[in-house]
Amino acid sequence: MKVTYIEHSGFLVETEDACFLFDYYKGELPWMEPEKDIVVFVSHKHGDHFNSEIFRLLEEYPHVKYILSHEVPVKWFIAQEAEKGRDVEPYLCKVRKKQDYEFSLYNGKTLKVHTLKSTDLGVAYLLDYEGETIYHAGDLNLWLWAGETKQANENMKKAFYTSMEELRGKDIHVAFVPLDPRQEGDAFGGMEAYLELTNTKIVFPMHCWGQYNIIREFLKAHPYYGDVIQMIEREGQEFIV
Numbered sequence: 001m002k003v004t005y006i007e008h009s010g011f012l013v014e015t016e017d018a019c020f021l022f023d024y025y026k027g028e029l030p031w032m033e034p035e036k037d038i039v040v041f042v043s044h045k046h047g048d049h050f051n052s053e054i055f056r057l058l059e060e061y062p063h064v065k066y067i068l069s070h071e072v073p074v075k076w077f078i079a080q081e082a083e084k085g086r087d088v089e090p091y092l093c094k095v096r097k098k099q100d101y102e103f104s105l106y107n108g109k110t111l112k113v114h115t116l117k118s119t120d121l122g123v124a125y126l127l128d129y130e131g132e133t134i135y136h137a138g139d140l141n142l143w144l145w146a147g148e149t150k151q152a153n154e155n156m157k158k159a160f161y162t163s164m165e166e167l168r169g170k171d172i173h174v175a176f177v178p179l180d181p182r183q184e185g186d187a188f189g190g191m192e193a194y195l196e197l198t199n200t201k202i203v204f205p206m207h208c209w210g211q212y213n214i215i216r217e218f219l220k221a222h223p224y225y226g227d228v229i230q231m232i233e234r235e236g237q238e239f240i241v
């Protein structure tokens with residue numbers, strides 16, 4: 001599989017016959033082979049995870065499908081396209097937390113998607129495609145903040161570990177997991193828990209706000225994850241995994 005880092009939590013995962021685009025909000029979209037299925041995922045509607053530009057892919061590529069957390073606004077898009085005489089609803093699939101879905105792709109294969117409850121808004125995605133397991137956390141993270149009340153941080157821990165239980169012991173090939181420098185002293189907690197709970201081969205830290213040095217700092221503190229954690233250094237960087 002080829003993974004291209006776009007920006008922030010935006011990644012493109014390419015297999016032999018399908019492209020999975022996650023949480024695009026800005027940056028240059030990599031070129032994709034038009035004969036491949038393109039499945040576009042949006043974990044939630046926040047501005048750093050969703051940009052309506054993604055809907056333009058429908059004009060450029062023949063085999064596009066959108067998997068969107070239920071709160072992502074699309075009514076305006078459906079109405080706008082209806083005015084032009086085009087029904088886009090069949091391309092849009094809205095999903096809810098803690099559900100299992102099966103999508104038939106244009107290539108005849110099945111994509112299985114499980115959704116987890118985020119600790120922010122929306123969902124995290126666990127994909128099973130042709131025996132490959134891919135996880136994109138969205139904003140599911142251990143959002144502890146020094147300025148928060150003890151109670152709020154306790155509630156966060158409870159919510160986070162409840163969601164993470166679903167991933168315990170799971171074999172995952174590629175995962176995208178938040179590592180947010182704004183959390184300062186608490187920034188590593190979510191990633192540490194993810195790595196301990198799951199059996200993941202390759203992990204891409206995300207939601208770094210362009211401060212990739214935090215990945216180096218994480219690796220310095222956890223050198224034994226050196227083969228797992230991928231060092232992102234720039235937008236557009238490609239990885240073969």
Ligand SMILES: [Zn+2]
Nearest residue numbers: 046048049139
């Ligand atoms: Zn975010």
